[in-house]
Amino acid sequence: MRRQSLTPRNDWRERAAALDFAFAEIAGEPYWDETTAYVFTAAEIDRLDDATAEIERLCRLACDHAVTHDRHAILGIPESVWPIIKTSWKRGEASLYGRLDLCWDGTGPPKLLEYNADTPTALYEAAVIQWEWLTIVQPSADQFNSLHEALIVAWKSLRIKTPVHFAAIRDHTEDRLTVDYLRDTAIQAGLVTSFLTIEDIGWNGHRFTDLQEKPVETIFKLYPWDWLLKDSFGRHIADAPTRWIEPAWRLMPASKGMLALLWELFPDHPNLLPAFREPNRIGVMQVQKPLFGREGANIETPFLSTQGTYGAEGYVWQQYHELPCFDGRYPVIGSWLIAGTPHGMGIREDASPITQDTSRFVPHYFLPGP
Amino acid sequence: MRRGTSLSLALLGGGVAFAGMATELGSHARQGDCQVQRQQDPTKPCAPSTGSGGSGGHGSFWHGSSTASTGTASFSARGGFGASAGAHGGGE
Numbered sequence: 090m091r092r093q094s095l096t097p098r099n100d101w102r103e104r105a106a107a108l109d110f111a112f113a114e115i116a117g118e119p120y121w122d123e124t125t126a127y128v129f130t131a132a133e134i135d136r137l138d139d140a141t142a143e144i145e146r147l148c149r150l151a152c153d154h155a156v157t158h159d160r161h162a163i164l165g166i167p168e169s170v171w172p173i174i175k176t177s178w179k180r181g182e183a184s185l186y187g188r189l190d191l192c193w194d195g196t197g198p199p200k201l202l203e204y205n206a207d208t209p210t211a212l213y214e215a216a217v218i219q220w221e222w223l224t225i226v227q228p229s230a231d232q233f234n235s236l237h238e239a240l241i242v243a244w245k246s247l248r249i250k251t252p253v254h255f256a257a258i259r260d261h262t263e264d265r266l267t268v269d270y271l272r273d274t275a276i277q278a279g280l281v282t283s284f285l286t287i288e289d290i291g292w293n294g295h296r297f298t299d300l301q302e303k304p305v306e307t308i309f310k311l312y313p314w315d316w317l318l319k320d321s322f323g324r325h326i327a328d329a330p331t332r333w334i335e336p337a338w339r340l341m342p343a344s345k346g347m348l349a350l351l352w353e354l355f356p357d358h359p360n361l362l363p364a365f366r367e368p369n370r371i372g373v374m375q376v377q378k379p380l381f382g383r384e385g386a387n388i389e390t391p392f393l394s395t396q397g398t399y400g401a402e403g404y405v406w407q408q409y410h411e412l413p414c415f416d417g418r419y420p421v422i423g424s425w426l427i428a429g430t431p432h433g434m435g436i437r438e439d440a441s442p443i444t445q446d447t448s449r450f451v452p453h454y455f456l457p458g459p
Numbered sequence: 460m461r462r463g464t465s466l467s468l469a470l471l472g473g474g475v476a477f478a479g480m481a482t483e484l485g486s487h488a489r490q491g492d493c494q495v496q497r498q499q500d501p502t503k504p505c506a507p508s509t510g511s512g513g514s515g516g517h518g519s520f521w522h523g524s525s526t527a528s529t530g531t532a533s534f535s536a537r538g539g540f541g542a543s544a545g546a547h548g549g550g551e
Contacts, residue, residue, distance in 0.1 A: 208550045291535025
């Protein structure tokens with residue numbers, strides 16, 4: 090694994106625009122950054138692939154343990170909504186996608202930082218934008234990326250009622266692009282779809298409805314379960330027949346409390362970092378994370394902290410494991426799972442060791458051979 | 460399949476369909492959706508229900524406000540989801 094400096098294509102902005110990548114630049118600063126790429130060997134990609142599959146296996150075992158033994162407290166999930174989570178898990182409701190954030194420098198085992206299991210974004214740039222870059226800039230190389238094809242296959246396997254509604258909050262460019270992209274893959278899988286804002290989901294006293302007053306049978310929502318359950322319509326979820334994607338059980342791995350449960354169940358596992366629901370079990374080199382924090386908000390490390398509105402729900406304390414530093418930049422590997430199977434990765438890097446919503450997305454490729 | 464290229468080539472025809480996907484995505488973004496048009500017409504029943512909807516505000520961390528509408532048999536109440544959305548949106 091190494092960081093390579095590159096000359097960006099003269100027309101990278103036009104190419105991004107042609108692919109409807111609306112936030113290649115944010116506030117005049119590049120979000121998509123092709124002045125850099127990370128280069129891997131095929132063997133290194135295999136290690137990331139294997140680690141991703143292994144962590145997913147552990148998480149599913151931990152979810153099963155949590156449901157069997159009612160471990161909602163360690164996950165920060167209140168008893169009032171726990172039956173919804175349990176029912177979703179026991180029904181075997183399928184997951185479409187998720188992203189593990191991994192810390193790795195090319196040596197030793199990749200370490201799980203957290204699992205974005207409910208509403209991961211940075212998908213379109215991982216699946217499409219960096220692939221387009223590869224075909225132009227490194228056409229003889231390969232990329233850990235079969236996300237697009239896997240999504241189409243996954244939609245076909247979900248056995249869901251149609252139409253499938255796709256929902257994002259109103260007037261949010263990044264969320265809308267992610268939802269549009271996923272909707273596109275569903276269309277290519279042969280599904281009938283429509284778009285609905287989260288705010289426009291209706292309740293007719295018996296069912297959730299769309300703007301045409303038709304029942305919402307199946308909905309992909311880019312809106313986290315902790316928010317859905319907290320909102321006023323959350324009280325109707327248990328009674329409504331709507332099938333949700335991601336399903337409700339994904340709140341378990343999405344909770345940072347899962348890091349503590351994983352460490353309890355699989356102590357000293359090479360892909361995990363020590364984590365607890367109580368502070369100071371690790372010593373001063375710990376990171377405090379809100380259970381349902383997002384975008385790097387309200388994180389406290391031994392050296393810096395970030396602001397935000399999270400934390401009332403509780404915290405987890407994870408051993409501080411600083412991201413590797415390449416040329417003054419700290420990369421996080423976002424390793425994607427589609428229908429529970431590893432299918433690609435995207436890398437975001439920052440000048441700070443805390444990855445935030447402003448961190449840049451940089452492409453990667455790998456070279457054939459061992 | 461552990462890596463991308465061979466599977467991509469197999470399913471996407473060497474990149475031809477890839478461009479088609481992008482074009483289709485673009486068409487989604489540009490065409491506009493039905494509910495956008497309907498929101499602009501307050502006479503349509505899909506407009507938020509007067510007096511019974513509302514965002515509900517924030518209650519305790521996990522329990523929404525008691526102001527939630529239950530809707531009626533004819534027209535749905537709306538606005539019961541979305542109150543928790545932060546400035547960074549729902550994705551991460």
